[in-house]
Amino acid sequence: MKKIYFIRHAKAAQKDYENDFERDLNERGKKDLALMCDRLKKHKVRVDTIFSSPAKRCAKTANKMADAVKFKGKIEFVDMFYEASVSDMLEFIRELDDKLNSVFIVSHNDTITEICELLSDAAIGNIPTCGIFCIEFESPFKNIKEHENRALFFDYPKKHKKD
Incomplete structure (x- = not known):
């Protein structure tokens, strides 16, 4: 059985960025990312490779999650992920090497939700x-x-927040 973990980047700053690509994680994003990294550790998730959008918020999310699952390889940044359509993403997935059994894909909405559905x-x-x-x-x-x-x-993250 093969698994793909589709991951949406952590919450990013909305203001003070001239370029959307350079938006960094905000404080809530950093806290949420730490929580989700703990969840991956708790469930002993292991991964063969990680693909990520090169946008700053995705790259930071991918790097933290790579550390959490003790990934020793190199994250592959896929330029197309930044503005990928669902058909682009589907084509990418269908071209994955079948030697891979467990993959992280770190990307953006709306595409990440649509490909999962x-x-x-x-x-x-x-x-x-x-x-x-x-x-x-x-x-x-x-x-x-x-x-x-x-x-x-x-x-x-909101699944684990106490009211």
């Missing part, structure tokens, strides 16, 4: 910032079909 058996509406949606695949990546793969879990 397209590939899984779930209707989620929205992946919040720093949310993780894991899908399990029985077929090789090149043969992945829409709506025929099982959602393993959906976790995000």
Whole structure:
């Protein structure tokens, strides 16, 4: 069984940035990221490779999560992820090496939510910032079909906040 962990970047600053690409994590994003990294550690998640948008907020999210799961490889930054369409993302996934069994994809909404709904058996509406949606695949990546793969879990920071 193959797994892809689709991860939306942590919460980023909204103001004081001339360039959206350079937006950095804000304080809430940093706290939420620490929480989600602890969740990955608790569940002993391991990953073969990590692909991330090169945008600053995604790169920082990917690096922290790589540390949390003790990933020893090099994160691959995929320029196309920054403004990827769902069809771009699907094509990317179908071209993954079948030697990979566990993959992180760190990217942006709306694409990250839409690809999860397209590939899984779930209707989620929205992946919040720093949310993780894991899908399990029985077929090789090149043969992945829409709506025929099982959602393993959906976790995000607000699930763990006490009112």
